[in-house]
Amino acid sequence: MSSVRIVLVNTSHPGNIGGVARAMKNMGCRDLCLVAPARFPDKEADWRAAGASGILESARVVGSLDEAIADCQLVIGTSARGRRIPWPVLDPRRCAERALQARARDEQVAIVFGREDRGLTNEELQACNLHLHVPTHEDYTSLNLAMAVQIVVYELRMLELEGQLPEREDEDWDAPFSTAENMERFYEHLEQTLVEIDFLDPAAPRQLMARLRRLYSRVRLDEMELNILRGILTETQNSIRKQ
């Protein structure tokens, strides 16, 4: 579990980054990636990290979520409820199970947390395979960022201490699952092809790509399936261009 990556997107308050580092170290988690933080490094982050400043020192800072998750086969995004396009939403315990099942298969896993005030955008959530929701009380759902991370890494640690993972249907899968980077290339290819066959109007794209991303992210494509789909797209393009 120490290798489950925690990704923070556009964090405003450096104190929260420090709080996250401390929460991670408390639970034996080390891999922190910051996507375009407002202020970092920062004294307030160091102060809140207390004895966990090593996590901050080794944190990777990147410019986009795509960079942060490029090498990941399983990406879990935190979400408030009530998105326009509904997704399957898991609680922290179920997410910890999925994350450690993937780690047991040597897959790279990221859990992504959004901005303090607005969370993750719909587009960012569509880059995720699963959505995570911390079941706050309906009277007050505004959970501090570091608290949310604390709950998630605590669940990872509890599961690791229990030492047993529930079984999964895809335990003995015969091909590795795709990375987020390869999925992005596929989506670009798909979009381009849909434009070429006049199914998608770039001037009025509506929710088409969002719905297709949800479909393929949710199912988690393996590399073989991805190659088949890419092959279909390429042949479709070839057929059109010959005309």
Added chain:
Amino acid sequence: MSSVRIVLVNTSHPGNIGGVARAMKNMGCRDLCLVAPARFPDKEADWRAAGASGILESARVVGSLDEAIADCQLVIGTSARGRRIPWPVLDPRRCAERALQARARDEQVAIVFGREDRGLTNEELQACNLHLHVPTHEDYTSLNLAMAVQIVVYELRMLELEGQLPEREDEDWDAPFSTAENMERFYEHLEQTLVEIDFLDPAAPRQLMARLRRLYSRVRLDEMELNILRGILTETQNSIRKQ
């Protein structure tokens, strides 16, 4: 679970009190009791509480732990490992089960959190029926106070959402369990009697009372059992005084 009491002992940083209030409200928990906080009320507490200032306004401030838990039949104290006298220690999930089982029997329950730097004293821990330990990683065990509360109230909420409590052997107990206040009276009576029968030397008490407190706190005496023990003590005293 909204009626499980959270007790903070001698909190130094008002920001932590605010963080606790927010964590509680996030999980639908309301009853906060502060034992001799260093600074309260305080602007920093209000700021960190964000939308949970109502919890701070209704918080009860008392002078001693005894006052905070006087009416409680189940008291759970948070503890680091490695006490001089070992106790049975439960993780947050198991503690949430015990707490909600007790609430289902209409018992008053308190979960007690110690000082930021030193936790609870041995004496304070002996006033508790159960000890709770958050299973932090051995490399870094220093958990922020508000984070510890967040994990515990999260477990209470998860359990409540699941809607099912595991069964207990004492489900159909035939007498109510003793309150902390009545237990304190019993310990005073016991100590006095042990001195009178020359078993306990007030000048060199050693760990005797600590071990007896552990015994009776751990077993959770019911009111009938407590009355029997008190009766034995009274009769013992009467016998000696007659001589």
